[in-house]
Amino acid sequence: MMHKKILFCATVDYHFKAFHLPYMEWFKKQGWEVHVAARGDMNLPFVDKKYNLPIARSPFDQNNLEAFKSLKSIIKENKYKIVHCHTPVGGVLARLASRDARSRGTKVIYTAHGFHFCKGGSFTSWMIYYPIEKWLAGMTDCLLTINEEDFNLAITHRFKAGQINHIHGVGVDMERFVPVSQEKKLKLREALGFRSDDFIMFYAAEFNKNKNQSQLIKALASIKKNAPKARLVLAGEGKLFEECRELSVTLKLEKMVHFLGYRKDIEQLLKAADIAVASSSREGLPVNIMESMACGLPIIASQNRGHSELVEDKKNGFIIPRGDHELFGKRIKELYDSKQLRKWMGTESRKKVVPYSLANVGVELGEIYSAFMMEDSNEAESEYYRSSL
Numbered sequence: 055m056m057h058k059k060i061l062f063c064a065t066v067d068y069h070f071k072a073f074h075l076p077y078m079e080w081f082k083k084q085g086w087e088v089h090v091a092a093r094g095d096m097n098l099p100f101v102d103k104k105y106n107l108p109i110a111r112s113p114f115d116q117n118n119l120e121a122f123k124s125l126k127s128i129i130k131e132n133k134y135k136i137v138h139c140h141t142p143v144g145g146v147l148a149r150l151a152s153r154d155a156r157s158r159g160t161k162v163i164y165t166a167h168g169f170h171f172c173k174g175g176s177f178t179s180w181m182i183y184y185p186i187e188k189w190l191a192g193m194t195d196c197l198l199t200i201n202e203e204d205f206n207l208a209i210t211h212r213f214k215a216g217q218i219n220h221i222h223g224v225g226v227d228m229e230r231f232v233p234v235s236q237e238k239k240l241k242l243r244e245a246l247g248f249r250s251d252d253f254i255m256f257y258a259a260e261f262n263k264n265k266n267q268s269q270l271i272k273a274l275a276s277i278k279k280n281a282p283k284a285r286l287v288l289a290g291e292g293k294l295f296e297e298c299r300e301l302s303v304t305l306k307l308e309k310m311v312h313f314l315g316y317r318k319d320i321e322q323l324l325k326a327a328d329i330a331v332a333s334s335s336r337e338g339l340p341v342n343i344m345e346s347m348a349c350g351l352p353i354i355a356s357q358n359r360g361h362s363e364l365v366e367d368k369k370n371g372f373i374i375p376r377g378d379h380e381l382f383g384k385r386i387k388e389l390y391d392s393k394q395l396r397k398w399m400g401t402e403s404r405k406k407v408v409p410y411s412l413a414n415v416g417v418e419l420g421e422i423y424s425a426f427m428m429e430d431s432n433e434a435e436s437e438y439y440r441s442s443l
Contacts, residue, residue, distance in 0.1 A: 060138060061148075063144050063147070064109075064139065064140040065092060066092055066093050067090065067096045071098060073140075075100060077416070077423075091104075093106065094106060107124050111143060129151050129152055134160050137152050138164075139165075145166070148164075149194060163198065166200070197213060198221055201220075221418045222339075224415065225415035228407070228412065228413070234349075243326045248285065255274075255287065256289075256330050257287070257333070258288075264334050267294070268333075269379050271286065271301050271307060274310060276379060276383035284386065325349055328351070329386075330352070332356065333355075346403070351403060352399035353399075357374060357376055366402075370400075372388075
């Protein structure tokens with residue numbers, strides 16, 4: 055019988071640390087050997103073998119050719135039962151490299167963490183990514199989508215994957231991300247250097263064009279005179295970090311916007327906050343919003359498929375048309391003025407995020423994995439061994 059091995063593949067290894075360790079642990083508990091292929095030398099738990107490949111984010115980078123050749127050799131050598139790939143480039147390379155293996159019984163799963171083409175997306179994204187994803191769907195035994203829009207798109211555009219499923223993201227740990235008492239919140243604020251009466255708006259994201267932190271800074275500028283205790287707390291790094299810092303100086307918000315840089319204490323920052331904000335143009339299903347909801351925070355977020363799936367306007371927060379920083383500011387002021395509204399919306403956030411919990415997503419993925427585990431064809435396995443002699 056074929057030795058049970060699974061390969062997880064993505065562009066960078068941090069992706070697995072951030073999102074997939076619980077599922078790697080699950081496979082280990084089932085007696086499987088877990089391998090990882092990605093760029094990076096991070097030590098990951100629950101991993102038996104790790105391959106550091108030169109996978110680049112750009113699909114046009116020449117390093118990807120070398121990565122493809124290595125990946126094809128790795129898949130041939132290890133005779134995986136399942137290859138589960140993530141991220142756009144990791145998903146492309148792994149599916150192409152698995153073509154021969156699929157004919158011998160290997161099952162290929164691809165999780166689309168938000169298609170790069172979407173409703174309202176750019177013409178360029180549709181021209182580049184749509185034909186690639188539709189073509190590669192034919193090399194996919196199971197296409198997993200994490201929001202309803204992507205699921206419906208894959209169905210209506212007849213992507214020819216063996217099966218297409220919708221799961222509720224990668225899962226949020228609702229035992230770790232929880233609402234805290236007012237007393238605990240004040241202690242966290244003190245430890246983080248904030249005042250007890252500050253109104254803290256929190257956003258953790260890379261500083262880039264898509265995340266669009268400048269909209270949040272402009273929104274705060276529009277209400278600064280009427281919300282003097284408002285504090286915009288931004289965690290993250292990126293190429294637009296200094297540009298955003300300069301914008302805050304230009305708008306005379308130096309004391310109201312806090313640039314924290316890279317942080318490892320997101321959990322504590324969320325628990326110290328009053329609300330969460332998000333300004334990105336494109337999201338698949340953002341984990342930062344789910345974690346904020348699990349902590350019982352109201353959400354103010356720009357309109358996109360991922361935000362709109364998690365935030366119901368005027369229920370657990372507000373959805374703002376992209377680029378409308380004045381309305382964003384107005385909604386901030388509404389929550390700034392009403393502790394009762396914050397409490398009610400925060401309670402709704404916690405309720406609404408339950409289907410996206412780690413426990414629930416674990417059940418969804420477990421059922422999918424188990425179905426492929428049970429598809430053990432002795433004939434296919436025998437042929438796999440014969441052809442490799």
